[in-house]
Amino acid sequence: MESALYEVTGNIAVITLNNPPINGLGLDLRKAVIASIDRAGQDPAVHAIVLAGSDRAFSGGADVKEFGTPKSSTEPNLLSVIRTVESSDKPVVAAIAGACMGGGLELALGCHFRVAKADAQIALPEVKLGLLPGAGGTQRLPRLVGLGTALNMIVSGSIVPAAQLKASSLFDEIVDSDVRSAAIRFAQRVVAENRPLRRVRDLQIKDAGGEAFLQSARDKVAASSKHFPAPLKCVDAVAAAYTKPFDEGMKIEREAFLALMTTPESRALRHAFTAERAAAKIPDVPADTPTRHIGRVAVIGAGTMGGGIAMNFLNAGIPVTLLEMKQEALDRGLATIRRNYENSMKRGKLSADQLEARMALLQPTLSYDDIKDADLVIEAVFEDIGVKEQVFGKIDEVMKPGAILASNTSTLDMNRIAGFTKRPQDVIGLHFFSPANVMRLLEVVRAEKTAKDVLATVMQLAKKIKKVAVVSGVCDGFIGNRMLKFYRNQANALLEEGASPQQIDRALENWGMAMGPFRMGDLAGLDIGWAIRKRLYAENPGMKRSVIADRLCGLGRFGQKTGKGWYRYEAGRRDALPDPEVDAIIAAARKEAGITPREVSDEEIIERCIYALVNEGARILEEGIAARASDIDMVYLHGYGFPAHRGGPMLVADLAGLPNVVAKMRGFAAQPSADAAFWEPARLLVRLAEAGKTFN
Known part of the structure; x- marks a missing residue:
């Protein structure tokens, strides 16, 4: 299959991107675009060029199949393609329909003119992968739509319909009909009128009060993106478009892009992006399996x-x-x-x-x-x-x-x-x-x-x-709740050993969890877990009991809905307030168990709770309950408030190094008060660690 189709209509060469489903800008397509631009440039019968995609997508940006492979950076890279388009002596008109996102929009910005369908989807979503646009998006977009609109689009990554940008200079024409035909007609007018080529790089940003706006934006972005470096880098790059010559701004953008590529936050977000798509694929269920009609x-x-x-x-x-x-x-x-x-x-x-x-x-x-x-x-x-x-x-x-x-x-x-x-x-x-x-x-x-x-x-x-x-697959609690049991086990064990509910929740929330285990329990309702525990006690009479949690439930303390749980709650408010009654229950349980409370560090709280998740996740993989480690990460990212910038428990273990995780677990098992059997590393975890491999 040809990656780009080339045809000539009158005096207009039409280059059609052909890498379905979304015309990802893979290496073959990049090569084909450059070859086609060169071909049109050398043909004296061609006076202008239209660069088009499909009705579904002009281009959705980078080709996800090339993520993490040498192809993604092999020349010609996207910067080279855009330079080729922009430096063409013949007018290049982008015909934009469907998705025009990321590198696809950057390619369109490199064209001299742009004709768009009103409902085309315009976006620079790189920030959602912990990155910023790396092929001139932060430098060219502000020159066409202004600082405010450009910064909002780049920092949020939001999709904007083309019609919403009608008042800007981004599009030369917006149509409701066939955009390809409209772009050909527009190109013919450009030739007939001998219009000068408009290179976006040569335009100036004329925003009064730009410096004050950028400082205000920087303050707001810093306050709202504490776990993510990319949004602030986006502000810096857009600021460079306002204050620096184009080539200097491009250098600042590129340096920021390459620096962000190496951050753990971007690694986590890119992992989540590919993991979400992988989760939809079931190894033994072919993509063309017939489906049943669901009308009601x-x-x-x-x-x-x-x-x-x-x-x-x-x-x-x-x-x-x-x-x-x-x-x-x-x-x-x-x-x-x-x-x-x-x-x-x-x-x-x-x-x-x-x-x-x-x-x-x-x-x-x-x-x-x-x-x-x-x-x-x-x-x-x-x-x-x-x-x-x-x-x-x-x-x-x-x-x-x-x-x-x-x-x-x-x-x-x-x-x-x-x-x-x-x-x-x-x-x-x-x-x-x-x-x-x-x-x-x-x-x-x-x-x-x-x-x-x-x-x-x-x-x-x-x-x-x-x-x-x-x-x-089928097991008690499936993926999420089965693992959660082990997470809570460690939260309860840390409580018995000397930590307070407030310290445990605070440590995990500061690490990034949406809620600590005790606040989450109060929100969900402690009676639900109590009912499950009673069933498990009946099925497994020898299992260790959650004495403190059971006593709270025995007193009718079921969380927010009863006004008391691990915390107390005042009427009409959801603030989790420490309760001396809970402290007394905890102290009594420690005394009965002969436990002398000790100082517990926040680091120990985080590692024991998260590695408990990891170890049970490894067993779930080993048993085939989950098809892949990234599926487990998806469960925790989307169902349990796991921080997006960490990428999921299994990725956390990968980035820590599985040999280090195993060593930590064995260290926990050796503690005087430890349940050594609990910290026995899963066979799969040990096997991968010894082989120098990872879950993902």
Whole structure:
């Protein structure tokens, strides 16, 4: 396949980028563009050049297939391509439709003129990878749209429709029709009128008060991006476009780009970018596996979880039937959904018409008969195997053949749940995270007999409802909650040894976690964990008990919803306040266990909690519960508040060096109060460490 197509229409050469799906600027395409520009330059019959993409994308930027390979920097690199385009003696017009992002936009900025379709998506999203535009984006964009607009686009990485930039000099023409034909006509006018070539590098930025604006922007960006160096570097580079000659600004941009490439923050964000795409690929389910049609969804249970799940489908325009057993519970659930949408409307994220359109897709019912024609049914009822058995027995009886039967269980055995039906091949786990209408993670639990087309269907559906879907095998707690148990184990052990809930939470939050384990427990509700522990105690009578946590729950301290948990909460506020009653419970438990409290460092808190996650993650990989280490990182980044700038627990271990992680674990095992068996490194972890390899 040719990477760029070349044809001549009259006196206009049309070069069409041809690297689907998004015309990633890989090495072959870069070479083809330069060769085509040279060919057009040498043809006396050609008077101007149109550089076009497809309707889907002019270019989405760098080719992700080349990330981390020598090809990404092999000449001609993107800078060389842009120099070739910009220095052409014949006018070059970019015909922009679909995605025009990152290097794609930088290439367009190197053209002399630009014609865009009104709905083209314009962005410089490099900051989302911990980088800044490295091929002139920070220098050329401000020269066309002004400091304010350019800086907002570059620091946020947000997508802007071309029509929104109509008032700027970025586009010479914005059209609603075929952009390729419009660009050819525009190029013909440029030739007929003998217009001079407009090289963006030669333009001046004429923003009054630019220095004051840049200083204010620098202060705001510094305050909002403490874990990430890239946003401030973006400000510096844009400032250089304002204060320095073009070539000096380019040098500053390039130096910043190369420096950011080596930061752990960029490494983490790039890892997450590729990991999210990898998670969608299931090794034994081919990409062309046929999928089942999902035209209507049913949700059983109108509580917080069920209502949130329903909203995901309503947001995507998919009708939902919401089933409850009692009218009062159904009314309460409907009111909560409407209130959530009204809150979105107040924040300007939803119009009144959109609110009513979504509510119109929702059909409430008290009868199982009303869900029988749904293509997918998701139960979101109480987390008890007996309750699940009743529900699955009923839906097995009423649902049409071929319907997918899903459970929102967070810990229970999906093989057992599938066994409650006569069609286990149609059963799957869809573990949404709370609040389900906000959290991006969806753990897709593949039971022993789940059909491949069922798996392919829900993975496709997850994209439609804007979830990051990660496939898990069946085990207690699946990927996320199984690992979380070990994280909490260490938090509880550190508490017994001498740390306070406040110190543990503060240490982990300062490290980057969205919430420490004790604040998170109070938010989620301690009764949920208590119910799971009681089940596990019954199943494993010899297991160690969480004495302090159990005593809190025994006193009715279930967290924010009861006003008391690990902390106390004042009415109408969510501030986690230290509680002397909790301190007394902790002190009594230590005394009964014969523990003399000691000083615990923040470093020990972080390493023990995070390496506990890593060790169990290694076992999950070894058992095949997760297909790849990056899937585990996706679960923690999108479902458990793991800091984006760390990239996930398995990447943290990779960057620390697996031999160092193993040595730390063995050091923890040797401590006088340690549970040595807990810190036995997973076989996979030891094997990789000894081989000098990494998880990812």
